[in-house]
Every structure is written in structure tokens, then in C-alpha cells.
Amino acid sequence: xxxxxxVRNYPGFVGITILCLVILYAxxxxxxxxxxxxxxxxxxxxxxxxxxxxxxxxxxxxEKFKTAAVNSFSIAIMAATTxxxxxxxxxxxxxxxxxxxxxxxxxxxxxxxxMVPEIVTAVATLIFFNAIGFTRGYTTILAAHIAFCIPFxxxxxxxxxxxxxxxxxxxxxxxxxxxxxxxxxxxxxxMGPGIxxxxxxxxxxSLDDFIITNFVKGAGVETLPTAIFGSVKQGIKPNIMAISTxxxxxxxxMVTISYFVSKKDNTQ
Amino acid sequence: MAGGAxxxxxxxxxxxxxxxTWLLLPAWAVLGFFVLAPVGMMLVYSFLTKEFRGGxxxxxxxxxxxxxxxxxxxxxxxxxxxxWTYINIFWRxxxxxGLATVMSLLIGFPTAYFIATRPEKVRPIWVFLITIxxxxxxxxxxxxxxxxxxxxxxxxxxxxxxxxxxEPIHIINTNFAVQLGLFYSYLPFMVLPVYASVERYNFTxxxxxxxLYASKWTTLRxxxxxxxxxxxxxxxxxxxxxxxxxxxxxxxxxxAKNFMIGSLIEEQFKGSxxxxxxxxxAAMILLSMVLVIxxxxxxxxxxxxxxxG
Numbered sequence: 081x082x083x084x085x086x087v088r089n090y091p092g093f094v095g096i097t098i099l100c101l102v103i104l105y106a107x108x109x110x111x112x113x114x115x116x117x118x119x120x121x122x123x124x125x126x127x128x129x130x131x132x133x134x135x136x137x138x139x140x141x142x143e144k145f146k147t148a149a150v151n152s153f154s155i156a157i158m159a160a161t162t163x164x165x166x167x168x169x170x171x172x173x174x175x176x177x178x179x180x181x182x183x184x185x186x187x188x189x190x191x192x193x194x195m196v197p198e199i200v201t202a203v204a205t206l207i208f209f210n211a212i213g214f215t216r217g218y219t220t221i222l223a224a225h226i227a228f229c230i231p232f233x234x235x236x237x238x239x240x241x242x243x244x245x246x247x248x249x250x251x252x253x254x255x256x257x258x259x260x261x262x263x264x265x266x267x268x269x270x271m272g273p274g275i276x277x278x279x280x281x282x283x284x285x286s287l288d289d290f291i292i293t294n295f296v297k298g299a300g301v302e303t304l305p306t307a308i309f310g311s312v313k314q315g316i317k318p319n320i321m322a323i324s325t326x327x328x329x330x331x332x333x334m335v336t337i338s339y340f341v342s343k344k345d346n347t348q
Numbered sequence: 349m350a351g352g353a354x355x356x357x358x359x360x361x362x363x364x365x366x367x368x369t370w371l372l373l374p375a376w377a378v379l380g381f382f383v384l385a386p387v388g389m390m391l392v393y394s395f396l397t398k399e400f401r402g403g404x405x406x407x408x409x410x411x412x413x414x415x416x417x418x419x420x421x422x423x424x425x426x427x428x429x430x431x432w433t434y435i436n437i438f439w440r441x442x443x444x445x446g447l448a449t450v451m452s453l454l455i456g457f458p459t460a461y462f463i464a465t466r467p468e469k470v471r472p473i474w475v476f477l478i479t480i481x482x483x484x485x486x487x488x489x490x491x492x493x494x495x496x497x498x499x500x501x502x503x504x505x506x507x508x509x510x511x512x513x514x515e516p517i518h519i520i521n522t523n524f525a526v527q528l529g530l531f532y533s534y535l536p537f538m539v540l541p542v543y544a545s546v547e548r549y550n551f552t553x554x555x556x557x558x559x560l561y562a563s564k565w566t567t568l569r570x571x572x573x574x575x576x577x578x579x580x581x582x583x584x585x586x587x588x589x590x591x592x593x594x595x596x597x598x599x600x601x602x603x604a605k606n607f608m609i610g611s612l613i614e615e616q617f618k619g620s621x622x623x624x625x626x627x628x629x630a631a632m633i634l635l636s637m638v639l640v641i642x643x644x645x646x647x648x649x650x651x652x653x654x655x656x657g
């Protein structure tokens with residue numbers, strides 16, 4: 081009888097949860113392990129070695145990967161920075177700007193990149209650049225990345241701002257701070273964790289994007305995902321597993337930082 | 349696509365009301381110019397005439413939509429019949445995305461329920477563990493899946509070494525591999541919204557049902573499930589919608605036979621064999637399907653919100 085009233089525990093749910101985690105992590109762990117394989121074949125295990133990591137940096141493909149990495153990281157930094165600034169401004173208007181006509185519409189526009197399927201955004205952006213006669217390359221990738229990074233930066237920033245009571249800025253204004261000063265010296269520092277977490281998420285999203293980049297990159301310009309995709313099309317090579325593991329590491333570190341930063345409560 | 353898309357942050361004060369136009373202008377400009385205008389341009393392109401080397405001729409034409417739905421024979425002079433090729437590709441995509449959604453629900457619901465019933469302090473850690481894989485590059489995750497599922501890959505080696513199967517099972521380049529790939533790609537999207545709604549659930553309701561001699565499964569089905577339904581539907585949409593237009597999973601795991609919408613669209617813009625207006629039309633049809641799903645969903649959420657409040 082006791083077990084029947086214990087409605088919080090169902091038999092088998094623990095097992096399924098463990099299975100869920102195994103499914104989510106197994107492929108990533110397998111690739112990480114095999115990236116340390118000493119063998120030139122991806123099927124045979126010949127012991128631990130850093131051979132393929134060395135290959136990424138000094139091997140025949142190292143120039144290609146280096147250029148791609150520089151493109152990827154420079155685009156991610158610029159796109160995430162710009163998107164974070166735009167998203168912080170937008171969040172201030174949406175959360176601290178009272179109710180106004182067009183607010184729902186503005187939110188619809190900001191979340192548009194989340195609703196439109198990626199392949200559709202990719203095709204649309206390609207068509208658009210073609211129609212206005214823009215040559216595809218580094219700049220077009222950057223522009224597209226800034227656009228789809230905005231909602232990812234906006235969501236944590238707006239959530240954070242909503243959690244900060246308006247009384248802080250009102251107190252500052254009562255003490256003769258201008259609105260700009262109240263924003264700069266009171267709201268912005270309190271917003272810190274939200275802004276950092278928004279920036280990091282936008283950064284990962286930009287770094288990870290394949291589909292949209294693949295459409296708007298034009299010939300010759302590669303980012304890490306498009307370079308990896310091109311390589312994988314000819315079969316999975318061990319150096320691809322090494323580069324994937326490094327990229328995977330970057331994402332995990334960034335998300336972990338974002339998690340701990342956003343948990344930090346500095347309004348006390 | 350991330351969770352929480354349906355809920356914008358609410359207004360707290362009107363301190364910066366007079367500056368709001370200027371504050372919103374950059375977002376409007378960038379999103380209007382690089383997302384909204386492109387979608388509009390895509391709609392225009394879907395009604396233009398194709399140029400054979402890719403690109404378009406600026407002449408109005410319904411050829412793209414006509415090619416999608418009708419077969420007029422090799423020379424275009426026969427009576428129009430329904431063209432099944434592309435409809436079948438869309439149908440297969442819906443089917444694949446649907447199965448991936450069902451698989452996510454079967455694994456994701458119990459997981460979400462389990463996490464939501466843990467002590468409050470450890471829940472964020474569980475949620476964090478579920479979220480990490482989502483932030484790992486989708487391409488890398490799909491490649492990892494391809495590596496894992498190969499005929500002589502680690503999964504088959506493992507299954508043979510424990511004696512479950514005597515020879516490798518062939519998974520890669522099948523429909524099932526694509527379903528697995530989609531399921532794996534978007535599983536966190538199922539867990540998170542379901543978790544959010546089960547966490548808010550008032551468990552005394554289930555306890556009351558149990559006190560009145562309802563069995564545990566009846567309690568789950570008749571008491572809990574109706575209450576957390578909005579979360580379950582949100583999870584299903586967050587898995588189904590991105591699966592529908594997915595490109596990487598069918599391309600890397602499915603091989604040429606298991607074509608989905610994403611690959612059909614992509615093909616029209618690559619190389620010289622492409623047909624831009626047709627690709628734009630196919631993308632428009634996909635976008636319309638997604639918008640209809642999201643609108644029905646938004647309506648339902650608004651309705652259940654009213655009932656609850």
C-alpha cells in the first residue's frame with residue numbers, strides 16, 4: 081500500500097533516465113576516446129596517443145584547419161559581441177520600457193530566427209544576398225550570424241532583467257542620478273551575469289552553425305563546421321575526431337561557465 | 349530552436365519608455381534586414397522563372413509550385429496528374445520526424461518526471477546534464493552518431509562482444525538511422541519543457557488520487573498527464589519542427605535513399621543542376637507547415653492558460 085501512494089516514484093523511470101543520459105553522452109564519449117587512438121584506421125584500437133592532435137596542427141590539412149579556425153572564432157566573437165549589445169538594448173526596451181503598441185510584434189521579430197527552420201533561413205539569406213548583388217564571403221557569414229545570434233543572447237538577458245526589481249534604478253534616480261547614470265552604474269552591473277551568459281550562448285551558437293554558414297559562405301571561405309563537413313563527406317578520418325573533440329571541449333567549457341555565471345546572484 | 353520561445357519576458361517598469369524606439373531600432377533593423385526581408389525575397393523568388401545555371405530570370409511564373417504538385421509528362425503537354433515524388437519526400441519527412449518525436453517522448457517523459465521528483469537542490473544539476481549535449485555542435489554530434497552506428501563501429505562491436513547479436517546489425521543508411529539521429533539531436537528539447545511543467549505540478553493531487561485507491565498508472569494517466577499536457581505538447585513541437593527541416597541527420601546517416609525535405613531544398617542551390625525557384629517554393633511550403641503548427645500550438649497554449657488561470 082505504501083508503494084502505491086508513493087506517486088513520486090515509478091518503477092523503471094530511473095532506468096530510463098540513465099538510458100537517456102547514456103544515449104546523450106555515448107556518441108560524444110566514443111568520439112573523444114577514439115580521438116586518442118594511435119592507429120591510422122578508425123576501426124582498430126592501437127593504444128593511447130596524441131598523434132591525431134599533432135596532425136591537426138602540423139599535418140597536411142593543418143593550414144586549412146587553421147584558416148577555418150581563425151574564421152570561425154573571429155566571426156563568433158564579433159557576431160556574439162554585436163548580438164549581445166543589440167539584445168541588451170532590446171531587452172531594456174522590452175522589460176523596462178513599459179507597455180507599448182508593437183511590443184508583441186517586436187518580440188515576434190526577435191524570436192523569428194528560433195521559429196523559422198534553419199534550412200529556410202539559410203535559403204532565404206542566400207537568395208537575399210544574391211538579389212541585392214552582394215558577393216558571398218566573410219561579411220555575409222558575419223551578417224547572418226549576428227541576426228540569428230540575437231534571440232540566443234536576448235533570452236537570458238531579458239530573463240535576468242526581469243528578475244531585477246525596478247527599485248534599484250528608482251533609488252538611484254531619487255538620489256539625483258540621471259536615467260543614463262542609473263542604467264550605466266546600477267542596472268548594467270546587476271545585469272552582468274545575464275549579459276555574460278547571453279554572450280557565451282550566442283558565441284557557441286555562432287561557432288556551431290553549419291547550415292546557414294554553408295549557404296552564405298560562397299566559394300573559398302570555410303569555417304570549422306563547413307571544413308569538417310567537407311572532410312566527413314570523404315569518410316571519417318582520425319584527425320576529424322581530434323578536431324571535433326577540441327571543439328566539443330570548447331562548447332562544454334563555455335556552457336559550464338555560462339551555467340555558473342547565470343546562477344550567481346549579485347543583487348544581494 | 350530553444351525552449352521558452354513562447355514566453356517573452358514581462359514588463360517590470362517604464363523607466364526607459366522614451367528611449368524604447370531607439371533601443372529597439374538596432375534589433376528591428378538587423379532582424380528585419382537579414383531575416384524578414386530574406387524570407388520575403390524567398391517568397392518572390394518562388395514565383396520567378398528558373399535560370400539554368402542557378403539563379404533566376406525576373407519573370408513571373410507558377411512553374412515551381414506546378415512542378416511540386418503536378419506531373420505534366422516529359423514535354424509538359426499532357427493532362428496534369430498529381431506528382432507524387434515531392435509530396436512523398438514531404439510525407440517521409442513528416443513520418444521520420446514523427447517517429448523521432450515518439451521516441452523522444454518515450455525516453456524524455458520518464459526522464460523529466462524523474463528529475464522533477466528529485467530534491468530541489470539537485471534538480472538544476474540534472475537539468476544541466478541534459479542541456480550540455482544540446483550545446484555541442486550538431487554536426488559533431490551527428491558525425492559521432494555515424495561513427496558509433498557503423499557496421500564495424502563501437503556499437504556493433506559492443507553488441508557482439510556481449511553476445512546480443514552474432515553478426516553486425518546494419519543500421520547506417522537506413523530510415524531507422526535517420527530517426528535515431530533526429531531523436532538524439534533533439535531529445536533535450538523534449539526533456540526540458542516536460543520537466544518545467546511536471547516541476548510546477550501539485551503532487552498532492554496525485555496523492556489524493558492514490559488515497560482514493562487509484563492505481564499508480566491510473567494516477568499518472570488520468571491525473572498528472574492532463575495537467576502537464578501543455579509541457580508535453582511543447583516538447584513534441586520542439587522536437588518535431590526542427591526534425592522536419594533537418595539536413596544533417598538525413599544527409600550523414602541516411603544516405604541517398606532516405607531523402608528528406610532539407611536535402612531536397614539544399615540540392616536546388618548546389619552546383620549547376622539547381623532550380624532556385626523550385627527550392628524557394630519547397631522552402632516556402634516547409635515554412636508554411638511550420639507556421640501552421642506553431643499557430644495551432646500558440647492558440648492551444650493560450651486556451652489552456654486561460655483554463656488554468
